[in-house]
Amino acid sequence: MPSAGVRQETRDQVSHITLDRPEALNALTPAQRDHVIGLLGDASGDPEVRAVVLTGTGRGFCAGADLRGAPAGGDRVPGDVARTIRLGAQRLITAVLDCEKPVIAAVNGTAAGIGAHLALACDLVLAAESARFIEVFVRRGLVPDGGGAYLLTRLIGPQRAKELMFFGDALSAADAERLGLVNRVVSDGELDKTAREWAARLAAGPTRALVLTKQLVNASLDSDRATAFAAEAAAQEINMTTEDAQEGVASFVERRSPEFRGR
Numbered sequence: 001m002p003s004a005g006v007r008q009e010t011r012d013q014v015s016h017i018t019l020d021r022p023e024a025l026n027a028l029t030p031a032q033r034d035h036v037i038g039l040l041g042d043a044s045g046d047p048e049v050r051a052v053v054l055t056g057t058g059r060g061f062c063a064g065a066d067l068r069g070a071p072a073g074g075d076r077v078p079g080d081v082a083r084t085i086r087l088g089a090q091r092l093i094t095a096v097l098d099c100e101k102p103v104i105a106a107v108n109g110t111a112a113g114i115g116a117h118l119a120l121a122c123d124l125v126l127a128a129e130s131a132r133f134i135e136v137f138v139r140r141g142l143v144p145d146g147g148g149a150y151l152l153t154r155l156i157g158p159q160r161a162k163e164l165m166f167f168g169d170a171l172s173a174a175d176a177e178r179l180g181l182v183n184r185v186v187s188d189g190e191l192d193k194t195a196r197e198w199a200a201r202l203a204a205g206p207t208r209a210l211v212l213t214k215q216l217v218n219a220s221l222d223s224d225r226a227t228a229f230a231a232e233a234a235a236q237e238i239n240m241t242t243e244d245a246q247e248g249v250a251s252f253v254e255r256r257s258p259e260f261r262g263r
Contacts, residue, residue, distance in 0.1 A: 003035035013050045013262070014199040015043040015101075022058025025110055027066040033092050040095040040103075050262045051202035052099060053195050054122060055106035064113025064136060065089065089114050089146035096121040097218055100211045102202045106195035107131040107173075108188070117146040120155065120181060123214055126195055127173040128188040133181065138168040154221050155181055206244035207262035 005021035017039050019026035028036070036054075043049045056062055065088075096103055096118065105122035112134040119125055119133070135152075137144045144165055152161035156179050164171065176182040186194050202210065212235040220228055239245050243263045251258035 003029075003031045005029070005032045006035045006039070008039050010049060012200065013048060013203040014196075015039065015046075015049045015052045017043075017052060017054045019054075019056040019062055022056075022060065024066060025058070025060025025063035025112075026056040026115070027060075027063040028092075028114065029066045030088065033065070033088060037092055037095045040099045044098070044100040047262065049101055050205075050207045051199045052101050052103040053106055053199050054096075054103060054118070055192075055195065056108050059109040059130075060115075061105075061107045061109050061111040061131065062115025062118055063110055064115045085145050089117075093117055093121045093147040093151075101207065102210050102214060104195055104198055104202070106191050107133075107182075108191055110134065112136045113144075114146040117144075117148045117151055120151045121147065124198060125182045126191060126198065127176060127182045127185050128191040129173055129185060130188050131173040131176070131182075131185075133164075133171040133173075133176050135164045135168050138166060155179075203262075204260060206242070206248060206258075206260045208242045208244060209239050212239050 005019065005026075007016075007018040007020045009016050009018075017036060019028070019032070019036075021027070021032070040052065043052050092114065102124070103122045105119040105125045107119050107125065107127040109128065109130055110132050111119045112132075113136045116133045116135065135144060135148065137148070148165065149161065152164060155161075160179060171179075171181075173182060173185045177185045184194070216228075216231055216235055219231060223231065244258075244260045247260060248258050
């Protein structure tokens with residue numbers, strides 16, 4: 001169901017999902033979070049969508065979950081918190097990781113808490129020079145959610161992940177790139193242009209091959225060698241049935257550029 005504060009537009013086979021609540025630095029309400037999850041699912045299943053760009057408006061990419069109106073405490077039934085996290089923050093990150101299209105994060109400003117994890121779950125991360133990444137949970141006496149420990153440890157290792165999560169200091173775009181959290185830092189004025197250029201390249205690519213590659217990479221650190229090699233062989237078997245794989249081989253033999261259709 002559509003939700004105020006989130007915009008979506010499909011252009012040139014790219015789904016552009018924009019968090020549009022700049023007065024709150026695009027902090028996500030539960031309804032907005034669920035809408036983003038739905039939009040990622042729509043993109044995943046739509047053969048006319050071949051890439052996704054996720055960004056925000058104003059000074060923030062996403063300042064995390066909107067906690068205004070949330071209960072501060074009180075009696076809880078055991079299991080309530082775990083269920084809320086599982087069906088909320090974790091489901092959002094899972095929607096990005098499992099999206100069957102490549103997802104680009106164009107981080108235009110502050111990415112804090114679940115907002116940082118939303119960006120880091122994406123397949124490619126572009127950051128404006130003004131962007132900042134903040135593991136804000138410790139500042140509120142909270143444990144990171146939305147797969148933060150899972151994502152950060154795999155991206156930068158346990159010591160660096162602990163440093164960011166223990167202190168909650170703001171990380172500049174330049175430092176995020178140095179640590180390997182960001183693919184590219186560009187000027188604020190070039191962010192949208194660069195995101196559109198990258199998305200266009202992905203949308204012109206062999207979509208099924210890209211998705212199978214995404215799945216292999218995402219699973220690689222959780223697999224032993226035998227499992228990883230079996231998954232690779234299975235992915236190759238599936239991909240060789242696609243029109244794009246046949247076009248790729250034919251174009252090589254015919255010495256021409258391939259024309260992939262995402263099928």
